[in-house]
Amino acid sequence: MASKEIRRMALVVEYDGTRYQGFQVQSKGITVQGTLEEALQGLLGTYVKTQGAGRTDAGAHAHGQVVAFNTIAEHTEQVYLRALNASLPRDIRVLRAAQVSTEFDPRRHAQRRFYRYLVLNQPVASALWARYAHHVPFPLDVESMHRAGQAILGAHDYRIFCGASRFNGRDTVRTMFRVRVWRSGALVGVDMEANAFLPQQARRIAGTLTRVGRGKLEEAEVGALLDGTSSESSGPTLPAHGLYLMLVDYPKGILDISGQSGQDYLRETNS
Known part of the structure; x- marks a missing residue:
């Protein structure tokens, strides 16, 4: 047989x-x-x-x-x-x-990954959102957070956003295609799209931008963190329950069932 x-x-x-x-x-x-x-x-x-x-x-x-x-x-x-x-x-x-294809590798063939971090920004925490968004009771300047996020676009060594001691010489360079910070009522979203993410990178970027939103970190310091000229530290690493893997994007013809491209999704979600 x-x-x-x-x-x-x-x-x-x-x-x-x-x-x-x-x-x-x-x-x-x-x-x-x-x-x-x-x-x-x-x-x-x-x-x-x-x-x-x-x-x-x-x-x-x-x-x-x-x-x-x-x-x-x-x-x-x-x-x-x-x-x-x-x-x-x-x-x-x-x-x-x-x-x-029998050669398909969902990790290696991915060209973009889209993560979203949700913050519930209101004075009193919500019982219904407790497992799905990180609560920040202090006012957040979303426009300032968004501007600061543009400094990390492009190809950079992102070890400052993940704890470099964990990598022991492994490559920590990634390419960030898009960062968008938006508000819808009490919800603040930090959308991040990159070719790949280091462990805890998305949560630590969200934590860094949240400090900017609270006025605890200057906008210019975010870019300085990447080029090593800042005396500040990144973070904090926000809790995992606010993080969502929204989309994994592949070149056309490799996998056409994963949905829209990350860029289109971002544009349509927050236009």
Whole structure:
């Protein structure tokens, strides 16, 4: 009997990360990846190893995480959607599914990643937003935050925004394509789009810009942090529960199910 052809499938996954110890499988605690692999095993009848586009921290959320895996099953995309969403807990949803090239690597082939950090900026904290936005009771100057964010656009060594001691000589240069800070009522959003992010980079940038918004850090100091001429430190690193992996963008033809390009999404969301 001829062996069945190996297929590679890609899923776009949304999740509320509140009760998970991050996306990636760990030795202790439940994770999004581990829960998804259990659901896939129930559908496929065998264990499959998944690959994710990004590693979100414990408590962080995602609207557009991309996950890939190999299988010999011949299920349609709709079968994956119906079966997985029927067995997954309600805080994890598979939004899209598609067969992709067997060479597809959701992390290595990604050209842009779009993260959003949400701050609830009002005097009294909200019980309903407690797991989904970081509370800042002090007034924030959103325009000042946005202007300061433009200083970190382009290709830079971002080790100041992640704690360089963790990298031991590894490359810490990334390219930031877009930073936008906006307000909608009490919600303040910090949108960041880059080719890739270092661990805690997005949360530390959001924390740095929040200091600017409070008047605790001059706008010009943000750019000075990158070029090493500032005596200030970056941060703080804001809590993970305010962070969302919104979108992972791929070159046309590699994966066309992940949604709009990050730039279009930013433009339409905050025009």
